[in-house]
Amino acid sequence: MSFVTVSNLRKDYGPRTIIENINVEVEEGQFISLVGASGCGKSTFLRLLLDQERPTSGTITVDGELFSGEPCQTRGIVFQRYSVFPHMTVRANIVAATAFTQGTWGWLFGNAKKQAQAEAQSTLDRIGLGHVAAQYPASLSGGMQQRLAIAQALAAKPRILLLDEPFGALDPGTKLSMHGFLEQLRVETGMTVFMVTHDLEEAFKLADRVLVFDKPKWDPDDLEKGGATITYDFDARNDGIPFQTLQENTNVFKSD
Amino acid sequence: MPTADAMRWINRKPSRVLAWVLATLPFIIVFAAYAIGSEIRLSVNPADKLLPAPSQIWETALRLLTEGDRRSGRILFWHDTAASLRRLGLGVGIAATMGLVFGMAIGLLPYMRATFATFISVLSMVPPLAILPILFIVFGLGELSKVALIVIGIGPFLIRDLWMRVTEIPTELVVKAQTLGASSWIIAMRVAGPQIMPRLLQSVRLSLGPAWLFLIASEAIAAEGGLGYRIFLVRRYLAMDVILTYVIWITLLAFLLDLLLKVLTRALFPWFGEKRA
Ligand SMILES: Nc1ncnc2c1ncn2[C@@H]1O[C@H](COP(=O)(O)OP(=O)(O)OP(=O)(O)O)[C@@H](O)[C@H]1O
Ligand SMILES: [Mg+2]
Numbered sequence: 001m002s003f004v005t006v007s008n009l010r011k012d013y014g015p016r017t018i019i020e021n022i023n024v025e026v027e028e029g030q031f032i033s034l035v036g037a038s039g040c041g042k043s044t045f046l047r048l049l050l051d052q053e054r055p056t057s058g059t060i061t062v063d064g065e066l067f068s069g070e071p072c073q074t075r076g077i078v079f080q081r082y083s084v085f086p087h088m089t090v091r092a093n094i095v096a097a098t099a100f101t102q103g104t105w106g107w108l109f110g111n112a113k114k115q116a117q118a119e120a121q122s123t124l125d126r127i128g129l130g131h132v133a134a135q136y137p138a139s140l141s142g143g144m145q146q147r148l149a150i151a152q153a154l155a156a157k158p159r160i161l162l163l164d165e166p167f168g169a170l171d172p173g174t175k176l177s178m179h180g181f182l183e184q185l186r187v188e189t190g191m192t193v194f195m196v197t198h199d200l201e202e203a204f205k206l207a208d209r210v211l212v213f214d215k216p217k218w219d220p221d222d223l224e225k226g227g228a229t230i231t232y233d234f235d236a237r238n239d240g241i242p243f244q245t246l247q248e249n250t251n252v253f254k255s256d
Numbered sequence: 257m258p259t260a261d262a263m264r265w266i267n268r269k270p271s272r273v274l275a276w277v278l279a280t281l282p283f284i285i286v287f288a289a290y291a292i293g294s295e296i297r298l299s300v301n302p303a304d305k306l307l308p309a310p311s312q313i314w315e316t317a318l319r320l321l322t323e324g325d326r327r328s329g330r331i332l333f334w335h336d337t338a339a340s341l342r343r344l345g346l347g348v349g350i351a352a353t354m355g356l357v358f359g360m361a362i363g364l365l366p367y368m369r370a371t372f373a374t375f376i377s378v379l380s381m382v383p384p385l386a387i388l389p390i391l392f393i394v395f396g397l398g399e400l401s402k403v404a405l406i407v408i409g410i411g412p413f414l415i416r417d418l419w420m421r422v423t424e425i426p427t428e429l430v431v432k433a434q435t436l437g438a439s440s441w442i443i444a445m446r447v448a449g450p451q452i453m454p455r456l457l458q459s460v461r462l463s464l465g466p467a468w469l470f471l472i473a474s475e476a477i478a479a480e481g482g483l484g485y486r487i488f489l490v491r492r493y494l495a496m497d498v499i500l501t502y503v504i505w506i507t508l509l510a511f512l513l514d515l516l517l518k519v520l521t522r523a524l525f526p527w528f529g530e531k532r533a
Contacts, residue, residue: 052431071434082428087450087527096446097436106442136527156436 001064003028003192004049004160009058010227011044017227018044022058024211024230028159031186031193033203033236036213040228042196045213046162049194050075062160073101076153077162080169083149084137090148091133094120097155120155127151127181143174147181154185163195167202175199179206203236210234308497316497317504332486337505340471340483343399347406348467352460354411359418360452364444376419380412385473392478402474402482409470410463417462421455422448454525461517468510 002025009022019041026032034042047053049060051067060067062074071077084093098116099108108116124130127147129140137145146166153161167175183206186193197203203210212232219225270278287310294307308316320333361368362376388405395401425448433447475484483506490498522529 050431050435071431073435073437076435077432079428079432082426083432085429085432085447087525096433100433100436100438100442100446104439104441106438106446138527153432153435158435 002026003030003063005059005061005064007059009045009048009060010056011041011048011053012056012227016224017056019213019229020227021229024233026192026209028192029190030209031207032195033207033210034194034196034213035198035200035203035210036228038198040213040215042213043164046077046164046194046196049160050077050162073156074158075160075162076156076158078146078149078153078164078166080165084145084152086137089134089136090129090140091117091120091124093137093148093152094123094155097152123151123155141174143170143178146170146178150182150185154189154191157189158191160192160194163193165196165198168198175202182206204234207236210236305494305496308500313497313500317501320498320501332481333505336481336483336486336502337509339479339481340475341509343402343475343482344406344467344471347403347471348410348460348464350403351407351409351411351414351463351467352456354407355414355418355459356452356456358415360422360444360448362415363419363422364440364448373419376412376415380416382408382412384409384470388474388477391474397478402471402479405470405474406467410467413463413466414456414459417459418452418456421452421459425451454521454528457517457521457524461514464510464513464517468506472506 004024004026006022006024010020011018022045034045036042044053048055050071051069052071054069077083085096088096095108095113095116096106098119100106102108102112107113121130121133124133129144129148129151132140132144137148140148150161150163150166167178170178179202182193195203195206210232211230212234213228214231215226215228216231217226290307291310294309297304297307298309320331322331324331358372358376362372363369384405387408388401391401391404391408395404429447429451430443433443438446471482472484472487475482476488479485483502487499487502
């Protein structure tokens with residue numbers, strides 16, 4: 001049995017079906033990219049994986065178990081915006097991952113606090129945010145904030161990391177260094193990753209599999225009708241070489 | 257390139273000095289208008305009481321601030337100020353605490369929302385001054401009824417405002433806290449609470465105006481002291497100089513309180529301003 005199993009998943013908002021007939025099996029440690037047109041339900045799918053919302057029908061199991069009905073520590077998330085706590089310093093944002101599980105009040109004291117702070121500092125040093133540990137996130141650049149958000153999500157040691165267009169607002173250079181950062185973290189933790197992106201190159205570069213969300217059939221009279229599903233499931237290992245091969249096999253690249 | 261004259265007015269800004277001059281200008285104009293009006297009336301009738309000369313108000317103010325009452329020897333001015341500020345502080349403090357507790361509870365917990373949302377919305381429609389007589393009957397003419405009026409007057413507003421601010425906290429942050437393992441209580445204490453505190457101070461600033469209104473209204477009707485009480489007492493003697501001194505003083509107090517809260521917000525929550533910079 002695979003690690004994450006999604007079967008016959010469907011989500012409606014009111015009368016509109018957003019996604020339907022989603023069936024996927026994902027092995028532990030796989031990196032999955034989700035691509036598709038804007039508004040086709042990628043973020044909705046992530047919210048269902050996070051258990052922030054409940055599916056209209058169908059099930060998701062992780063390690064054979066159904067969800068409990070609310071987000072939990074198994075699955076970490078990085079949103080495009082609002083991912084870190086603006087009222088906490090950069091270091092406190094990392095420490096929060098430890099402190100929030102503590103006792104009734106969510107504060108650390110004495111040695112536990114010192115230790116958590118030291119650990120947070122070394123994490124920050126490693127990801128190049130050591131020098132801004134005492135500042136508030138608002139004073140950080142977009143790339144730094146996203147690095148912080150990823151480090152914060154990982155500090156809770158999730159088995160699955162969900163990323164919703166995490167690098168969408170970054171310049172190409174920063175994006176590249178964030179890719180390096182993410183690949184390194186993945187090697188270290190071996191976690192399963194789901195990443196939504198609009199950047200196909202990024203999707204194929206980072207992922208083992210690229211899932212394409214699209215509507216299987218478009219009703220010309222009612223574009224809103226019907227939900228999106230997974231229309232392609234590309235093998236994207238070897239930096240997307242199969243993707244290239246596939247492109248070459250289509251008539252576009254055929255010379256004879 | 258367009259010259260400065262051709263620039264749109266929405267883009268033209270006064271220099272620092274000019275801004276300062278412009279800010280004082282309305283005060284000077286009002287003062288001058290009053291002085292001229294007073295001068296005209298007094299030249300017609302030297303015994304006129306309606307617009308006392310600025311110099312007379314100044315003398316009255318000095319007398320009020322320094323001389324004790326003939327009977328008790330207390331300086332009534334400071335006595336009134338202390339009494340009013342105590343009522344205001346208590347009323348606003350209690351209302352703010354209620355606003356924080358109920359606002360957070362209703363904003364965060366669907367069960368609380370289901371129970372209290374409609375009730376609070378209806379409650380905030382009750383005109384507070386209309387129930388002032390009830391307060392006097394129930395709580396008597398003492399301090400309690402005055403504090404109660406302030407609490408009833410601004411409490412529902414603060415609760416509704418804070419509850420709205422809580423729902424404005426990005427869902428992302430609340431979800432994020434859950435993925436870090438936080439319980440409901442920890443989310444309230446460490447995520448929603450800290451984010452709401454600067455907004456509480458802002459709401460309190462906005463509600464200070466109504467709070468003064470309710471304070472003075474209740475003091476005017478029944479009290480043994482207080483700024484509002486004194487104003488309505490000396491009204492009988494048409495003592496405009498005393499009334500004006502008190503009005504200026506109340507205005508100054510309100511202004512300083514507002515400033516204090518503003519400075520406090522900035523000092524206590526440095527992250528708050530940065531976010532909207
Ligand atoms: N809470 C909601 N209530 C009603 N409709 C919603 C809700 N959330 C999302 N939708 C609708 O569901 C559809 C899919 O939204 P979703 O955010 O999942 O798209 P997306 O694929 O992530 O798009 P993008 O690439 O632009 O982020 C949209 O048409 C959106 O309007
Ligand atoms: Mg989206």
